[in-house]
Amino acid sequence: AQSVTQPDIHITVSEGASLELRCNYSYGATPYLFWYVQSPGQGLQLLLKYFSGDTLVQGIKGFEAEFKRSQSSFNLRKPSVHWSDAAEYFCAAHPYNFNKFYFGSGTKLNVKP
Amino acid sequence: GAGVSQTPSNKVTEKGKYVELRCDPISGHTALYWYRQSLGQGPEFLIYFQGTGAADDSGLPNDRFFAVRPEGSVSTLKIQRTERGDSAVYLCASSWDKNTEAFFGQGTRLTVV
Numbered sequence: 001a002q003s004v005t006q007p008d009i010h011i012t013v014s015e016g017a018s019l020e021l022r023c024n025y026s027y028g029a030t031p032y033l034f035w036y037v038q039s040p041g042q043g044l045q046l047l048l049k050y051f052s053g054d055t056l057v058q059g060i061k062g063f064e065a066e067f068k069r070s071q072s073s074f075n076l077r078k079p080s081v082h083w084s085d086a087a088e089y090f091c092a093a094h095p096y097n098f099n100k101f102y103f104g105s106g107t108k109l110n111v112k113p
Numbered sequence: 114g115a116g117v118s119q120t121p122s123n124k125v126t127e128k129g130k131y132v133e134l135r136c137d138p139i140s141g142h143t144a145l146y147w148y149r150q151s152l153g154q155g156p157e158f159l160i161y162f163q164g165t166g167a168a169d170d171s172g173l174p175n176d177r178f179f180a181v182r183p184e185g186s187v188s189t190l191k192i193q194r195t196e197r198g199d200s201a202v203y204l205c206a207s208s209w210d211k212n213t214e215a216f217f218g219q220g221t222r223l224t225v226v
Contacts, residue, residue: 099169103155
């Protein structure tokens with residue numbers, strides 16, 4: 001069955017520290033991959049996307065993600081976290097020509113001053 | 114408008130009542146999705162429209178849920194005989210087609226009391 005796994009439910013990092021949020025997917029072929037961010041009471045904002053080509057993709061707000069086919073992973077990274085990055089982050093996969101996106105259960109990021 | 118618009122932003126209704134949730138997608142987007150997000154979980158797929166037709170309604174939990182998109186733009190999610198378990202945030206998203214990134218609205222928080 002298709003699935004997206006985000007193994008970390010909560011992560012706390014200090015402001016200025018680096019960040020990596022994990023995401024693994026389970027599909028027969030490489031799906032399109034996305035990271036979304038959700039602030040409290042808000043909808044989902046697209047951070048970045050991977051369709052094909054360069055496996056390191058850049059997004060908004062200084063985020064990047066790396067697709068690793070061998071590990072079925074699409075981890076999100078940021079070199080230096082800001083207090084405003086505190087939010088919940090969702091990884092999503094969309095197998096080609098499917099009618100839906102599959103979302104992970106989310107990782108809630110706390111940022112310590 | 115510039116983004117996906119959902120109304121109302123909040124809806125409180127009594128158990129057993131009928132509710133309608135509206136989604137106004139980004140102009141020109143032919144694909145439209147409805148998702149439901151319960152507290153502490155990732156979004157779960159409900160239904161996908163391509164143009165005016167519901168191409169995939171496999172995520173609708175039961176026959177109390179129905180959605181329409183009569184002119185291929187605005188969509189309405191309709192819930193009959195609401196139950197307390199229907200309480201959640203209902204998210205709408207649109208995209209150029211199903212193989213491109215989706216943009217989400219702010220959601221409608223439905224509370225059934």
